[in-house]
Amino acid sequence: MVKDIHDDFMHRFAESIKKIKQGNPLEASTNMGPVARIDLAETLERQLKQSLKAGASLQAGGERDGGNFQPTLIDQVAPGMAAFDEETFGPIVALYRFTNEDDAIARANDTRYGLNGSVWSRSIPHALRVAERLRVGTVNVNESYAATWTSTSSPIGGMKESGFGRRHGAEGIMKYTETQTIALQRGVPLAPLPLMTERTYGRVEMEQILVAAERNFRN
Secondary structure (H helix, E strand, C coil): CEHHHHHHHHHHHHHHHHCCCECCCCCCCCCECCCCCHHHHHHHHHHHHHHHHCCCEEEECCCEECCEECCEEEECCCCCCHHHHCCCCCCEEECCCECCHHHHHHHHHCCCEECEEEECCCCHHHHHHHHHCCCCCEEEECCCCHHHHCCCCCCEECEECCCCCEECHHHHHHCCCCCCCCCCCCCCCCCCCCCCCHHHHHHHHHHHHHHHHHHHHHC
């Protein structure tokens, strides 16, 4: 977050987070359900406590009740904290101050993970230029994740230590195939002559293959 608007944004964001209603995800009034597994909630709790102990500041949320982990906002996160060094796979948002665009991109890429990113801007061309510099598998402009998730013709997946290859799109289909190569030698095999180098032998073989291919094409 740009330093001169950081505090104002943080307070507004914190107030919005506090209005999120947790509960049964099957009920229409629920905004957010529990995390998928208890161990994930325990990991989030550990990451949050370690980060706060190391100097991060809690701005909203932070409580856990079984699998229900409150949407949480923390500030002043730095390298060496679990919320910075590890993947917080749950409702924990960490805010970072930056000075300019290059600084923001460098901070976003300063991680061994790279699953999904979002760029928010009033200028679409500007947002697209920033998106191209992010080392993540998918980038959404003015949206969080649904745009790429629902684009079944476009591949989605992560970079670096995130994700498992690609799904959706042609790349996703290819993941379920096995490629087989069959080579048919149509020319007359030529044995290497004495003192012939591998490079020369390869060139002669290729010339022989091309001559045979041209002959077959004409026929």
